[in-house]
Amino acid sequence: MREFRRSLPMSLLKAREAVMKNFIPHLREQDLSPQQWRVLRALFEAVESGEGEIEMKVLAERCYLLLPSLSRIVQNLEKRKLISRRTSQSDQRCSMISLTASGVDLVNLMSPQSEARYEHITRVFGYGKLELLYELLDELTNKLAEADQKEPQETARIETPAAAGNAGKAK
Amino acid sequence: MREFRRSLPMSLLKAREAVMKNFIPHLREQDLSPQQWRVLRALFEAVESGEGEIEMKVLAERCYLLLPSLSRIVQNLEKRKLISRRTSQSDQRCSMISLTASGVDLVNLMSPQSEARYEHITRVFGYGKLELLYELLDELTNKLAEADQKEPQETARIETPAAAGNAGKAK
């Protein structure tokens, strides 16, 4: 079997943690989790672009969070007056979320450190490599999404009788 | 500010989920979480190498899990008789963990699908790119670990009084 160290999910996880490691303490000083920060940043962009309010479903997509997680996060941030919500008039199922003035201030307070972290990473790793890494990650994500959509049972199908051949290992 | 989409942690997270997506259902069929699977695989390698037992701390490092998480996972897997533990004689603080026969059987049952998933990824993404990605991830992780060790306050240092500015809010 392939070596345990050669685990792509683990390599991605380690890289991710290395990247976030020295920024997280700054978030904690403001009692923010990385996920809460993602929500605030997404809402901040909505302010800047003039979009203003965002519904839960869209916010979840932009922050790459599942709705149940976002639901709890929004409740928490609303209690802290960092965001506000109202029910959409056109569709009363929808909550429209937006950043409060306090929320805007907090994002503005944290942004310099966020940018500094990126500058640090760019300096240490190299601009070209960072761009290359982004490209590879996007391509991997997109190609797998495509392939898994076409062949959702890919890994299972290989073990199927019809696929025969079977690399002589399964049995 | 940098665009929200250009978030390295989110790109890494998306890639990771894309990679694991079609393997997780196979794990769920056996009531295994990805983390439980990591633990079983690490213990399986210990069986194969003749190492046999592993203490919690080492197991945590190899699985890239924190001890509190591992502690709960081990309790769960022990109840299911997939692993066993005993107290080390040389140091009674240490638990020595090992895979049971059932555990070995389960790893052998799941391994073909795990391998198939890797073959799929290699086919879809390309062998060369996959190797390149591994290299970049390792280099990023290592360089950041080095740099953060030398300059643990890097991102903060920039906002230090000496650096003035301070956005006038901290106090």
Added chain:
DNA sequence: CATAATAAATTTACATGTTAAGTTATATTT
């Protein structure tokens, strides 16, 4: 040897990840 400092795990408390089930509102179908 007694005490203090460490080390290995566990426990606690709270936030998040994740699937399934439940609510309420809108859209479809008959």
Added chain:
DNA sequence: AAATATAACTTAACATGTAAATTTATTATG
């Protein structure tokens, strides 16, 4: 229009991530 199916969330239940506090055992110090 009434019944049914969807859609947008929310809640529930359980596993994990994480920092801080605890427990128990070993090591270092006085």
